Amino acid sequence: MTDGEMAIGVDIGGTKVFGVMVDGAGEIVSAAKLTTPRSFRTGDPQVLLETVLEVVDVLSARVPVQPAPPVGIGVPGLVDRAGRLRFSPHLPEAEGLEFGNLLLRTLANRSVVVENDANCAARAELEFGSLQGVADGLMVTLGTGIGGALISGGRLLTGASGFAGEVGHMVVDPSGPPCPCGGRGCWERYASGGGLGRLAREAAAAGRLTAVVEDVGGDPENVHGEDVTNAARSGDSEALAVLAELGWWLALGLANLTAVLDPRRCVVGGGLAEAGALLLDPARKAFDELVEGGRARPGMELVAAGLGERAGAVGAALVARDGRQ
Amino acid sequence: MTDGEMAIGVDIGGTKVFGVMVDGAGEIVSAAKLTTPRSFRTGDPQVLLETVLEVVDVLSARVPVQPAPPVGIGVPGLVDRAGRLRFSPHLPEAEGLEFGNLLLRTLANRSVVVENDANCAARAELEFGSLQGVADGLMVTLGTGIGGALISGGRLLTGASGFAGEVGHMVVDPSGPPCPCGGRGCWERYASGGGLGRLAREAAAAGRLTAVVEDVGGDPENVHGEDVTNAARSGDSEALAVLAELGWWLALGLANLTAVLDPRRCVVGGGLAEAGALLLDPARKAFDELVEGGRARPGMELVAAGLGERAGAVGAALVARDGRQ
Numbered sequence: 342m343t344d345g346e347m348a349i350g351v352d353i354g355g356t357k358v359f360g361v362m363v364d365g366a367g368e369i370v371s372a373a374k375l376t377t378p379r380s381f382r383t384g385d386p387q388v389l390l391e392t393v394l395e396v397v398d399v400l401s402a403r404v405p406v407q408p409a410p411p412v413g414i415g416v417p418g419l420v421d422r423a424g425r426l427r428f429s430p431h432l433p434e435a436e437g438l439e440f441g442n443l444l445l446r447t448l449a450n451r452s453v454v455v456e457n458d459a460n461c462a463a464r465a466e467l468e469f470g471s472l473q474g475v476a477d478g479l480m481v482t483l484g485t486g487i488g489g490a491l492i493s494g495g496r497l498l499t500g501a502s503g504f505a506g507e508v509g510h511m512v513v514d515p516s517g518p519p520c521p522c523g524g525r526g527c528w529e530r531y532a533s534g535g536g537l538g539r540l541a542r543e544a545a546a547a548g549r550l551t552a553v554v555e556d557v558g559g560d561p562e563n564v565h566g567e568d569v570t571n572a573a574r575s576g577d578s579e580a581l582a583v584l585a586e587l588g589w590w591l592a593l594g595l596a597n598l599t600a601v602l603d604p605r606r607c608v609v610g611g612g613l614a615e616a617g618a619l620l621l622d623p624a625r626k627a628f629d630e631l632v633e634g635g636r637a638r639p640g641m642e643l644v645a646a647g648l649g650e651r652a653g654a655v656g657a658a659l660v661a662r663d664g665r666q
Numbered sequence: 667m668t669d670g671e672m673a674i675g676v677d678i679g680g681t682k683v684f685g686v687m688v689d690g691a692g693e694i695v696s697a698a699k700l701t702t703p704r705s706f707r708t709g710d711p712q713v714l715l716e717t718v719l720e721v722v723d724v725l726s727a728r729v730p731v732q733p734a735p736p737v738g739i740g741v742p743g744l745v746d747r748a749g750r751l752r753f754s755p756h757l758p759e760a761e762g763l764e765f766g767n768l769l770l771r772t773l774a775n776r777s778v779v780v781e782n783d784a785n786c787a788a789r790a791e792l793e794f795g796s797l798q799g800v801a802d803g804l805m806v807t808l809g810t811g812i813g814g815a816l817i818s819g820g821r822l823l824t825g826a827s828g829f830a831g832e833v834g835h836m837v838v839d840p841s842g843p844p845c846p847c848g849g850r851g852c853w854e855r856y857a858s859g860g861g862l863g864r865l866a867r868e869a870a871a872a873g874r875l876t877a878v879v880e881d882v883g884g885d886p887e888n889v890h891g892e893d894v895t896n897a898a899r900s901g902d903s904e905a906l907a908v909l910a911e912l913g914w915w916l917a918l919g920l921a922n923l924t925a926v927l928d929p930r931r932c933v934v935g936g937g938l939a940e941a942g943a944l945l946l947d948p949a950r951k952a953f954d955e956l957v958e959g960g961r962a963r964p965g966m967e968l969v970a971a972g973l974g975e976r977a978g979a980v981g982a983a984l985v986a987r988d989g990r991q
Contacts, residue, residue, distance in 0.1 A: 419959050428959030436962075477826040491926070493823055500928020501802040502964055507925040510958035512918055514839055522958045593837055600832040601816070601926060603825020633835035633847045634744050634753030637761075639827055 347410040349400055350658030351393055352458055353377070354417070355431050355485050358389075360396035361654040362404050367469045369655065373399045386435050390443055397448065411452040413661030414440055415461035415653045417488060419504045422665070424455035427504075430521035431485050454661050459488030459506055460497055461656030462610050462646070464666075467492065468659060470647025471608040479604040480646070481508060481595070482653070483613035486521075487529040491602060497666040509533065513593060528597075531590035534613045537566035540590075541583055550579050570616045584616060588623030595624070596631035599641055610646030610653075617645060672735040675983030676721055677783055678702070678714070679742070680756050680810050685721035686979040687729050692794045694980065698724045711760050715768055722773065736777040738986030739765055740786035740978045742813060744829045747990070749780035752829075755846035756810050779986050784813030784831055785822055786981030787935050787971070789991075792817065793984060795972025796933040804929040805971070806833060806920070807978070808938035811846075812854040816927060822991040834858065838918060853922075856915035859938045862891035865915075866908055875904050895941045909941060913948030920949070921956035924966055935971030935978075942970060 346365030351358060355377060362371045373396050378388045397412055418429025424441025426432070440455040463480040466472040472480065478492035487509030491498040499505050509529030510522050517526025518539070530536055544550045545561030553572045557563040572580035595607055609621065625643050629635050646652050671690030676683060680702060687696045698721050703713045722737055743754025749766020751757070765780040781789075788805040791797040797805065803817035812834030816823040824830050834854030835847050842851025843864070855861055869875045870886030878897045882888040897905035920932055934946065950968050954960050971977050 419962055428962035430958075489926070493818060498818055498823070498927075501930035502928055504959075504963065505926065505928040507928075507958055510925045511836070511922040512838060512956070514841075515918060516839075524956065524958060527958075593840060597836040597922075598926065600835040601814070601830065601923065602823075603827055603830040603832075605826035631837070631849065633755075633832055633849060633852075634829075637744055637753035638829065 345408065346662070347404070347406050348413065348658040348662040349397055349410050350413045350415065350461065350654040350656065350661060351396055352415045352461065352653035352657055353389070353393065353432070354458075358392050358396055359651075359654050360400055361651065361658060362400045362410065363655055363658045367465070367655060367659070369651065371400050371403045372654075386438050389435055390438075390440075393444065394447055409448075409451045411454070411661035412444065412448055413461065413657035413659070414444065414453070414455045415458035415657040416440065416455060417458045417486070419507070420455055420457045422503045424453070426455075433521070452661065454665060456657065456660045456665055457488070457490075457503075457506065458482070458653045459490045460499070461654075461660055462488070462648075462652035463490030463492065463497060463608075463656065464659045465648050465652040465656035466608050466610070466646055467495070469655070470652060471644050472606070475606050477602070477604050479595075479598055479602060479607040481607065481609055482611035483533050483591075483609060484611040485533060485535050487533045487594075488611070492604070499666060503665075508594065508598060511594060511597060513590075513597070528590070528594040532587060532594055534566050534611070536590065537569060537583070537587050537613065538564070540586055541566060541569045544579070544583050550583065552577055553580060566613070570619065573616070573619050581619065584619050585623040588620050589627045591620065591624045592627035592631050595628055595641075595643065596633070600633045604641060606642040606644065608644055608646050610649070612650060614645050614649070621645065670733065671987070672729070672731045673738065673983040673987040674722055674725055674735050675738045675740065675786070675979040675981065675986060676718055677740045677786065677978035677982055678718065678757070679783075683717050683721055684976075684979050685725055686976065686983060687725045687735065688980055688983045692790070692980060692984070694976065696725050696728045697979075711763050714760055715763075715765075718769065719772055734773075734776045736779070736986035737769065737773055738786065738982035738984070739769065739778070739780045740783035740982040741765065741780060742783045742811070744832070745780055745782045747828045749778070751780075758846070777986065779990060781982065781985045781990055782813070782815075782828075782831065783807070783978045784815045785824070786979075786985055787813070787973075787977035788815030788817065788822060788933075788981065789984045790973050790977040790981035791933050791935070791971055792820070794980070795977060796969050797931070800931050802927070802929050804920075804923055804927060804932040806932065806934055807936035808858050808916075808934060809936040810858060810860050812858045812919075813936070817929070824991060828990075833919065833923060836919060836922060838922070853915070853919040857912060857919055859891050859936070861915065862894060862908070862912050862938065863889075865911055866891060866894045869904070869908050875908065877902055878905060891938070895944070898941070898944050906944065909944050910948040913945050914952045916945065916949045917952035917956050920953055920966075920968065921958070925958045929966060931967040931969065933969055933971050935974070937975060939970050939974070946970065
């Protein structure tokens with residue numbers, strides 16, 4: 342392998358900026374993680390760009406290669422084909438940012454490509470993970486919200502403006518809770534990490550999740566999603582029941598997407614996928630009951646992402662090396 | 667044009683079987699419509715096949731061409747690639763029917779192709795109607811239920827098993843009314859011809875639609891969707907309000923599909939599309955408010971089908987001539 346096959350990918354999230362340098366085989370040669378700066382959250386997007394550049398600098402210093410590797414950036418939300426973030430419910434301070442142009446000014450000797458984070462994750466899963474060899478597939482990333490990417494003919498389906506795959510903002514209950522996107526009852530209010538927190542606090546307020554509530558000091562409002570997944574791993578039946586409820590909502594959206602797209606396989610990534618079988622087993626069971634014409638369908642495989650949470654950054658590097666689809 | 671470019675298309679609906687013979691330019695040379703036999707509705711699918719054959723015979727006798735033109739059949743529901751109807755909420759008596767094989771036995775000298783009815787309609791709209799030149803698009807047919815077809819790269823997107831496009835069975839309210847598919851709160855319970863009937867009877871029972879209720883004899887349960895569209899055409903403000911409500915639900919599902927697929931244009935066909943601007947104007951307005959990141963998107967064109975209700979039969983003929991995609 343040559344230096345020319347190296348690429349850097351950076352996955353920008355609401356809480357952390359995670360970057361990797363990958364070699365020609367997609368192996369991670371080096372990784373760096375920085376906290377998304379707090380001042381960014383109060384309205385200074387320039388700080389975010391500096392954090393991204395810092396991650397790129399760290400990786401470049403650790404693994405000096407010539408020519409300087411291309412850089413791919415994954416961001417949550419609507420990213421247009423010019424690399425501008427047009428809309429981002431979970432990164433609103435960065436809306437309108439021309440990531441591509443701004444980064445190119447500093448990284449003038451490199452190519453810079455910006456892409457939706459879930460599309461990046463799907464690229465990595467297609468090449469090295471659970472979407473290998475899948476012609477008709479789907480990827481959902483369960484984090485603060487839900488990201489999505491559609492696979493048709495073994496390639497990303499991007500839509501007219503590159504905005505396809507915003508599956509988290511399917512409305513599944515028009516009178517449901519408000520969503521940061523401005524809508525109501527979006528799927529991600531129920532089946533994401535944020536959704537788990539909400540379901541958990543509702544359960545706690547209703548007198549369930551007794552052991553978890555005790556562990557966090559007695560206030561149901563202090564219960565977070567990870568408290569539930571931790572308790573479920575230890576066999577807490579009330580926590581398992583909340584994960585089963587989350588699985589039902591996950592299955593509902595996947596059943597909707599299956600009616601529309603008829604995928605053979607759906608890959609679940611993002612932080613919440615770490616719950617593994619505790620989430621996917623009840624989701625599979627509910628899916629078979631919820632999907633239209635279930636008994637007439639050949640079955641849809643629901644599996645965890647092969648690259649776990651690294652998929653977004655690895656995929657961003659692949660996009661940098663091979664271009665957007 | 668030669669006889670060899672002629673093709674027959676038959677669109678099977680719950681109430682009528684409509685067939686056309688089209689020439690090489692897609693023009694309808696002859697058309698025939700028969701009522702879907704009542705005995706079929708009580709469990710004798712053979713009668714349905716005979717009705718289809720009768721339509722084919724009538725068209726063939728009127729326009730005798732050699733060699734015998736190929737025959738395409740459009741049916742509502744999940745049609746597999748072998749031409750078998752695997753699942754059909756609105757034609758349950760015909761489930762499991764191997765249309766393709768059964769018709770081939772009688773039409774032994776012709777090729778016979780069976781395809782989902784909305785996919786047929788989209789094929790016709792792509793070639794001669796409102797989807798011409800559209801790379802990323804969507805077709806929805808509003809009849810008893812809602813059919814759908816997805817366009818990507820100017821071609822039908824069919825999914826892993828040929829079942830893609832069952833957009834009517836996206837759940838938009840898990841506690842909504844039961845659907846013939848076995849689910850609850852499917853989009854078609856709100857935004858189809860059947861959905862209009864339900865919205866209308868609810869409005870009538872709540873004391874609205876006073877003139878319409880009077881016209882049908884005073885019983886709110888006797889109000890049908892077409893009573894509302896007729897009254898709306900005459901300017902009845904209460905009927906217009908019900909169509910606006912229907913338009914809101916239509917927009918909700920289209921907003922979901924736009925989040926997922928990012929189409930440039932959506933074509934609305936089926937019987938309900940005859941309501942035209944009375945339905946599409948309020949739907950456009952609601953869509954702009956409902957779709958995620960509306961102000962960041964370049965706009966999605968919502969237009970009526972160019973071929974109206976004939977699209978399904980014409981498209982079935984095109985599928986017969988050119989094959990499934």
